[in-house]
Amino acid sequence: MNRTTEKGVEILFFCSAFISALLTLALFGFMLMLGLPLFAEGRFFSILTQPWAPHLGQFGIHPMIAGTLAISLLSMVFAFPLSLGCAILITVTSKGWVSRLLRKAVEMMTGIPTVIYGFVGIFLLVPLVREFFDAGSGMCVLTASLMLTLLVSPTMILFFCDSFERVPVAYGTAVLAVGGSEMQRFLHVTLPHSWPGILIGFTLSLGRALGDTLIALMIAGNAVQAPGSLLDSARTLTAHIALVFAADFESLEFKAIFACGIVLYLLTTLLVMAVRLLSGRKERWTR
Amino acid sequence: MRVLEQAVVHFSRLCGIILLGAVLTVIGYLFVHGWSSLGLSLIFGATPPLDALLMKRHVFNGLFPAVAGTLSLVALAICWAVPMGMAAGIYLAEYAGPKIKAILNLFFDIMAGLPSIVVGLFGFAVAVFLNRRFSGAIHPCLLISSMALAFLVLPYITRTTQMALEGLPLSARMTALSLGASRLQNIVRVLVPQSLSGIVSGIILAIGRCAEDTAVIMLTGVVASTGVPRSLLSHYEALPFYIYYISAQYTNSEELASGYGAAIILLCICLVLFLLAFAIRKRISYHALYRA
Amino acid sequence: MDKTVKIRTENLCFSYNGRAILCNSSMDFADGEITAIVGPSGSGKSTFLLTLNRLWEAIPRCTLQGAVEMRFNGRYHDIYGRDYPVTRLRRQVGMVFQVPNPLPMSIYKNVAFPLQLKGGVPKENMRSRVEECLRQVRLWDEVQDRLHASALDLSGGQQQRLCIARALILRPEVLLLDEPTSALDHAAAKAIERLLLELKRSCTILLVSHYLDQVSRIADSVVELHNGRLVSKAEYD
Numbered sequence: 111m112n113r114t115t116e117k118g119v120e121i122l123f124f125c126s127a128f129i130s131a132l133l134t135l136a137l138f139g140f141m142l143m144l145g146l147p148l149f150a151e152g153r154f155f156s157i158l159t160q161p162w163a164p165h166l167g168q169f170g171i172h173p174m175i176a177g178t179l180a181i182s183l184l185s186m187v188f189a190f191p192l193s194l195g196c197a198i199l200i201t202v203t204s205k206g207w208v209s210r211l212l213r214k215a216v217e218m219m220t221g222i223p224t225v226i227y228g229f230v231g232i233f234l235l236v237p238l239v240r241e242f243f244d245a246g247s248g249m250c251v252l253t254a255s256l257m258l259t260l261l262v263s264p265t266m267i268l269f270f271c272d273s274f275e276r277v278p279v280a281y282g283t284a285v286l287a288v289g290g291s292e293m294q295r296f297l298h299v300t301l302p303h304s305w306p307g308i309l310i311g312f313t314l315s316l317g318r319a320l321g322d323t324l325i326a327l328m329i330a331g332n333a334v335q336a337p338g339s340l341l342d343s344a345r346t347l348t349a350h351i352a353l354v355f356a357a358d359f360e361s362l363e364f365k366a367i368f369a370c371g372i373v374l375y376l377l378t379t380l381l382v383m384a385v386r387l388l389s390g391r392k393e394r395w396t397r
Numbered sequence: 398m399r400v401l402e403q404a405v406v407h408f409s410r411l412c413g414i415i416l417l418g419a420v421l422t423v424i425g426y427l428f429v430h431g432w433s434s435l436g437l438s439l440i441f442g443a444t445p446p447l448d449a450l451l452m453k454r455h456v457f458n459g460l461f462p463a464v465a466g467t468l469s470l471v472a473l474a475i476c477w478a479v480p481m482g483m484a485a486g487i488y489l490a491e492y493a494g495p496k497i498k499a500i501l502n503l504f505f506d507i508m509a510g511l512p513s514i515v516v517g518l519f520g521f522a523v524a525v526f527l528n529r530r531f532s533g534a535i536h537p538c539l540l541i542s543s544m545a546l547a548f549l550v551l552p553y554i555t556r557t558t559q560m561a562l563e564g565l566p567l568s569a570r571m572t573a574l575s576l577g578a579s580r581l582q583n584i585v586r587v588l589v590p591q592s593l594s595g596i597v598s599g600i601i602l603a604i605g606r607c608a609e610d611t612a613v614i615m616l617t618g619v620v621a622s623t624g625v626p627r628s629l630l631s632h633y634e635a636l637p638f639y640i641y642y643i644s645a646q647y648t649n650s651e652e653l654a655s656g657y658g659a660a661i662i663l664l665c666i667c668l669v670l671f672l673l674a675f676a677i678r679k680r681i682s683y684h685a686l687y688r689a
Numbered sequence: 690m691d692k693t694v695k696i697r698t699e700n701l702c703f704s705y706n707g708r709a710i711l712c713n714s715s716m717d718f719a720d721g722e723i724t725a726i727v728g729p730s731g732s733g734k735s736t737f738l739l740t741l742n743r744l745w746e747a748i749p750r751c752t753l754q755g756a757v758e759m760r761f762n763g764r765y766h767d768i769y770g771r772d773y774p775v776t777r778l779r780r781q782v783g784m785v786f787q788v789p790n791p792l793p794m795s796i797y798k799n800v801a802f803p804l805q806l807k808g809g810v811p812k813e814n815m816r817s818r819v820e821e822c823l824r825q826v827r828l829w830d831e832v833q834d835r836l837h838a839s840a841l842d843l844s845g846g847q848q849q850r851l852c853i854a855r856a857l858i859l860r861p862e863v864l865l866l867d868e869p870t871s872a873l874d875h876a877a878a879k880a881i882e883r884l885l886l887e888l889k890r891s892c893t894i895l896l897v898s899h900y901l902d903q904v905s906r907i908a909d910s911v912v913e914l915h916n917g918r919l920v921s922k923a924e925y926d
Contacts, residue, residue: 116581120492126484127493130551131504137511137519137548144522195412203409212413214675219420221602221671222664223609225637229660230423232644233430260419267416293402314510321512323612328644348514352615371518378510386506495749570747572790576803577780577859586806587792 138375145368157369162334169366175373176336177344180251181326182319184340185258189319190312193263197270202296213271219264228328231257236329243341249331252340257325266315273307274300310388317381321374323348347374427664431657439658440464455624460659465625466539466633470614471607473543473629474550479600482551486558486596491584509552517616520545524617537618540629545613550603557599561592594678601674605667611637621646636663692719694760695863695893696741698919701755703733703740705748710736713755714919716912720760723885723894725904727922728914734897735787737914738865741895742782743768743775761862780807783856783892787868789848791840791855796832799840799851803859822854826884846877853884864892868899882907 148154160170200212235257240248277300285295323346331343332353345353347370354367441449442459449456456462489498489505520541527535535541565588573587589596619638626633636659643656696718703711710733718724726734739745740753758765761781768778780803791799800819804810810818819836823829828850832843840851849869856864866885870878885894886907898904904911911922 112579116579119581120488123484123488123492126481127488127501127555130481130485130508130555131501133548133551134504134508134511137515140519140522140526141515144525192412192416195409196416198405199409199413203406204413212417215417215420217675218668218671221605221667222420222423223611223637223667225609225611225640226427226660226664227423229640229644229656230426234422234426260416260423263416291402293405297402297405317510321510321514323512323514324641328641348512348612351514351518352612367518368522371515374512374515378512378515379507382503382506382510386503567748568786568788568790571744571786572792573802573806574747575742575744575779575784575786576806576855577776578803578806579776582806586802591793 138372141368141371141375145365145372147362147365148369154369157366158373161336162366164363167362169362171347171350171366171369171373173334173336174345174347174350174370177251177326177330178320178346178348180337180344181254181258181330181346182316184251185255185262185319186312186316188255188259189263189266189315192259193266193270193311193315194308196263196267197274198296200267201271201274202292202300216264216267219260220268224261224322224324225328227257227261228324231325231329239341246341247331247343249329249343250341251330251337251344254326254330254344257329258319258322261322261325262315262318265318266311269311269314270304270308273304273311276307277303306388310385313381313385313388317378320377320381321348323352327352424664427657427660431654431661434654434658435661439655439662452625458655460636460639460655460662462623462625463634463636463639463659464662466619466635467608467637469626470539470543470546470633470635471604473539474546474607475600475604477544477547478551478554478603481547482554482603483558483596485551486555487562487584487589489555490559490562491580491588505552505555508548509556511549512612513549513610514612514616516545516549517613519548520613520617534630536630537616537632538630539618539626539633542614542617542619542633545617546607546610549610549613550606553603553606554596554599557602558592558596561595561599562588564595565592598674598678601670601677605670605674608670609637609663609667611635611641614638615641636666692722694718695720696760696895697758697765698740699756699758701737701740701753701757703736703745703751703753705736706750709917711740711914711919712917714914714917716919716921718893718895718912719910720893721889722909723889723896723907725908725911726895726897726914726919727899727901727904727911730899732914733917734914735867737919738784738867738895738897741768741863741865742779742784744779744784746775759863780859781861782863782865783859783861784865785849785852785856785867785869788872789845789852791843791848791851793839793841795837796840796843796851797836800855800858803855807859818858819854822858823851825857825887826850826854827880828854844877846873846880849873849877849881850884853881857888860891862892864888864894866894866896868897870903871899878903 148157157170158175159172160168162168162170162173196216200209200216204212231253235253236248238248239250239253240246281303282295282299285299290298326346327349330346330349332345332349333343334345335342337344351367351370354363437446438459440460442456442461444454444456444459448454449461489501493501521537524535524537524541569591570583570588573583578586614635615638618632619635620632621634621639621642623632623634640656640659640663643652643659647653647656694717699715701711701714702709726737728734736745741757745751745753757768759768759782766773792802794802797819800822801815804815804818820829823832828847831847840848843851849872853869870881873881882903885896888894896908913920913922
């Protein structure tokens with residue numbers, strides 16, 4: 111009796127894990143199934159490269175892919191140095207309660223809802239950008255990536271801090287022992303030894319930036335065009351899904367959002383694989 | 398060389414100032430503009446609060462339906478996600494062999510990384526599928542939304558459970574076993590209670606994630622105005638969606654003010670949940686286990 | 690007079706992460722004696738104890754070959770046999786660790802815990818068994834008025850005696866002790882030594898120890914673990 115319960119519960123645990131994992135596959139399956147017409151006659155590839163022109167019967171998502179990449183990569187350009195600086199501030203430059211307080215503040219920041227950034231973006235940042243650059247509506251790639259920077263930085267900072275702290279203390283003490291300063295220890299020992307962790311933090315944050323919907327939807331302007339400059343309005347894959355959603359189920363226009371879903375899924379998988387590869391290296395590195 | 402070191406110091410300070418400045422500006426801006434709208438009437442409109450809470454009267458120009466919608470949504474999603482997520486986490490940490498673990502871990506990593514709009518699209522696709530296959534009564538609704546949200550936070554709960562269990566030292570693992578505990582007894586009576594702080598803080602973070610998510614629910618049944626949710630299969634309102642909706646569709650300054658108010662409420666809910674999670678991570682083992 | 694053999698190991702080989710820790714060790718342990726296991730640190734003394742209650746199975750990347758037999762109810766049992774439940778084995782073979790490991794519960798619950806795990810013991814019975822065991826380890830007088838206080842508030846020596854009481858409540862026939870006094874001060878260590886001398890009337894005791902003076906004070910026989918092999922040493926009186 112006791113042994114059967116024991117076995118039964120184990121099977122229950124296993125099923126939970128297995129079904130959860132299966133759901134991840136099921137999600138991809140559903141995307142493929144509902145987007146099936148897209149794959150007829152080799153249309154999928156052209157969808158990735160064509161422009162979006164429903165009146166011409168073209169439902170390509172190329173502009174959205176370009177918009178997603180532009181906004182997320184630009185936000186990484188802002189967020190990476192900012193996060194690195196903040197992580198250095200927390201782990202090296204500041205001491206004691208200041209450092210703890212900063213860390214707490216950054217941790218709290220990860221809890222701020224995305225929609226809040228979008229909301230404040232609309233009413234505060236968009237008018238600022240509009241007036242400063244004298245650029246149309248002010249809803250553009252630059253605005254969205256600035257707000258996105260605020261969204262992804264906290265996670266990146268925490269990752270960087272962790273990877274700095276993982277570097278064995280003994281390595282650094284050697285520098286201090288020969289009269290080096292804290293900053294020298296950081297620059298010559300900690301930083302070179304924590305690059306795998308830094309890359310992992312970067313990759314994960316890039317994933318977060320690619321996958322965010324609300325900020326781009328609310329403040330990037332949503333124009334269907336591959337952005338030519340920072341002040342152009344753009345639409346991301348995620349925003350596209352949210353916007354086209356209301357249309358007719360059976361139309362090819364609607365099916366195209368499943369192509370967006372598939373592309374986002376594949377991008378995510380790619381980044382996850384990259385992180386796994388990096389963590390494998392990281393383990394070898396720190397051993 | 399000293400120049401470089403000095404430069405790094407100054408650079409890091411500058412970054413800190415920029416980041417903190419930006420965040421304080423965001424929060425400060427919300428409070429400055431939304432402060433005046435805060436009050437009971439923000440939530441209940443002209444309806445007496447007690448009547449609204451007892452469902453005697455509808456609330457028309459207040460946030461009550463959105464708050465009620467968000468609360469029921471979060472409660473349902475957590476209901477689905479916690480048992481499943483904890484069970485999966487326990488399996489990964491305590492039962493899975495190295496190979497199965499590596500494969501399952503990959504799936505959970507992908508799951509954790511999926512953009513929430515994709516999860517929402519999945520929820521919507523499932524609703525359409527069920528509608529066609531089984532019953533025309535099924536359409537995007539509270540039930541579908543809560544299940545999609547559960548999917549979204551499932552990897553959080555699984556991961557925190559798994560990590561909390563794996564973080565226990567070998568000695569803690571062996572104590573009960575050496576006293577004749579079976580594997581299950583060891584898990585239920587010793588390992589899970591000892592890692593409760595990690596697990597609970599993970600659950601609280603998952604609650605926060607459910608409360609703030611907008612992308613999933615906008616594809617799976619949230620609407621701008623429908624009143625308090627009547628059943629699992631009905632449409633509902635939610636705070637984050639209300640904020641999004643107001644920002645695009647407001648017609649007068651009163652509506653905009655209530656948008657600011659909603660944003661402050663949501664921000665406070667999320668920050669309080671966060672503080673709670675941090676407090677618990679330190680404290681809960683103390684409180685939950687020291688009872689006689 | 691020939692002594693009854695309580696535990697018999699045959700060709701025991703143990704490796705962790707591909708590294709051999711025990712090789713080809715065969716040894717008999719006599720019933721009702723205190724056998725001290727000595728050897729250089731890191732030689733695998735603690736690991737050897739874990740092979741006797743199968744606790745090593747909780748550690749990943751370990752392998753074991755060979756056989757261990759124990760005499761229970763007048764018959765030798767293969768403790769790694771398919772039909773021998775591991776939980777029953779661990780109830781018959783108690784273990785006390787180097788660092789006291791009370792669970793984060795009250796004193797009373799800690800001692801009663803093994804009985805609760807076993808199940809089927811009435812509440813009244815449980816109380817008297819707890820009291821009996823706490824008296825046996827001389828802890829009763831110190832804690833009887835705060836049985837429901839946290840066990841973690843006890844001193845190190847008290848905690849270790851609590852852990853012994855917890856192991857004793859199942860009335861084990863074999864007791865494995867892994868340097869039980871090394872985390873304690875002198876007086877507490879002495880108290881535990883006295884306790885072990887009393888316990889050997891009801892238990893077969895295997896004691897891993899670093900302290901040669903302690904070994905000569907209480908051990909009936911000594912086994913040295915050297916280069917992964919168990920070697921019997923001249924018997925102490």
